[in-house]
Amino acid sequence: MNPSFEALLAIATQWKKRHKECHGGVVLLWEGEAYAWKDSLRDAGHERPGVYAIDEAGNVFIAEGGDDYNGAKCWVVVDKTMHPR
Incomplete structure (x- = not known):
């Protein structure tokens, strides 16, 4: 089962708190764990299917x-209202 929208945001927020040098950009998550930051959402071909990217505004994307x-x-926008809780 996919993590909830709120869980994805919480994981990204915690990661950003631990990595204060990363401003803006997106936090990348795989299997419920944050593993990287990039200054922008880049070519999806650099990530495997199922990776989530959460930007500074709280928008969530999935590869x-x-x-x-x-x-x-x-990258596809994850609709907060359609994402399972």
């Missing part, structure tokens, strides 16, 4: 399509 070897095909 979809593709495969683990070649990377994801695109």
Whole structure:
């Protein structure tokens, strides 16, 4: 089951608190764990499908399509109202 929208935001917020040198950009999460920060949402092909990216405004994106070897095909906005809780 996918983590809730609120859980994703909480994980990203905690990561940013521990990494104060990272301003703006997006926090990347895989399997419920934050693992990286990037200054902007970049080519989805650099991430595997299922990776979440949370930006400074609280927008959540998920990498979809593709495969683990070649990377994801695109970023898709996660709709807060449609995401399971």
